[in-house]
Amino acid sequence: MAQIHVMDHPLILHKLSLMRDRQTGVKEFREATREIAMLMCYEATRDLPLKEINIETPLAHAKARVISGKKIAFVPILRAGLGMIDGMLELIPAAKVGHLGLYRDPDTLKPVEYYAKLPVDIAERDVIVIDPMVATGGSAAEAISALKKRGVKHIKLMCLLSTQEGLDVVQKEHPDVEIFTAAIDPELNEHGYIVPGLGDAGDRIFGTK
Numbered sequence: 149m150a151q152i153h154v155m156d157h158p159l160i161l162h163k164l165s166l167m168r169d170r171q172t173g174v175k176e177f178r179e180a181t182r183e184i185a186m187l188m189c190y191e192a193t194r195d196l197p198l199k200e201i202n203i204e205t206p207l208a209h210a211k212a213r214v215i216s217g218k219k220i221a222f223v224p225i226l227r228a229g230l231g232m233i234d235g236m237l238e239l240i241p242a243a244k245v246g247h248l249g250l251y252r253d254p255d256t257l258k259p260v261e262y263y264a265k266l267p268v269d270i271a272e273r274d275v276i277v278i279d280p281m282v283a284t285g286g287s288a289a290e291a292i293s294a295l296k297k298r299g300v301k302h303i304k305l306m307c308l309l310s311t312q313e314g315l316d317v318v319q320k321e322h323p324d325v326e327i328f329t330a331a332i333d334p335e336l337n338e339h340g341y342i343v344p345g346l347g348d349a350g351d352r353i354f355g356t357k
Contacts (some may be wrong), residue, residue: 152226152315153191153328159185160330164308168346174355178231181280181353184308184330186235192276192306192328193220193240199288218274221267223280225250225291228350232278246270248277248294250287252340257291271299280349282310282329283342285317292322308349309342 163180166172172180199216202209220240224233226249233245249263267273273318281321282288282305292303303325305318313336318327333342341348351357 152319152329154332155188155191156329156332157187157191160184163187163328164346166280167308167352168344170347172352174352177352181231181308181349182235184235185232185278185306186238188306188308188328188330189236189239189276192230192304192326217271219272220244221246221270221273221275223248223266223275223277223291223295225277225287226263228281228348228353229279231349231353232280232308236276236278243274244269246275250290252284252287259287261294264293264294266298270295271301272303273300274304275300276304278306280353281342281345282307282314282318282327283336284320284340285311285314288314289318289321292318292325295321296322304328309345311336311342 163184167177167180196212197216200211200213203212220243222233222236222243223246224230226247237243243353244267246266250259250261253260277291279288288305295303305325306328308330310332312332315327333345335343337343
């Protein structure tokens with residue numbers, strides 16, 4: 149089964165607590181989303197391959213290591229995933245960005261794809277799918293399926309909050325996908341929201357209701 153990494157770094161947990169607080173405003177919520185995404189991206193890219201090059205420092209010649217030209221793409225699930233993208237691009241500004249639009253049918257709670265715009269060479273890239281919440285797991289699993297249908301072979305999933313139920317769905321459908329989450333909350337309510345959660349991530353990032 150896919151590996152699940154729970155990010156328990158104190159900075160991530162502190163910022164996640166701010167996001168959970170209903171009193172946290174849009175500006176602070178948006179900033180915390182970006183910052184946690186950056187911290188998580190640091191861990192999710194720990195396995196990037198390196199190559200050795202020769203450089204000249206101000207004092208001497210030296211051997212140094214740099215990323216070996218790995219092609220990376222970030223694919224946020226619209227719309228809430230957009231709140232995480234800036235923090236990740238600060239770390240890897242050369243990464244390409246695709247977008248997948250999925251909404252959850254309010255009656256069936258099943259994901260419905262309504263938009264897809266991806267780099268033309270997406271099949272040649274390592275892809276990190278990003279979405280703040282993995283609740284039922286349906287949207288994340290559907291997004292990964294959509295990428296695999298387009299030839300993507302190496303995919304990771306990164307989210308701020310998840311439930312074990314949602315992670316189980318993703319693992320069952322995509323056992324090859326590595327998952328990074330900041331916390332696993334205990335349950336879903338009758339509307340499919342994570343409890344205790346942090347509310348609707350998209351609404352809180354963009355200031356909508």
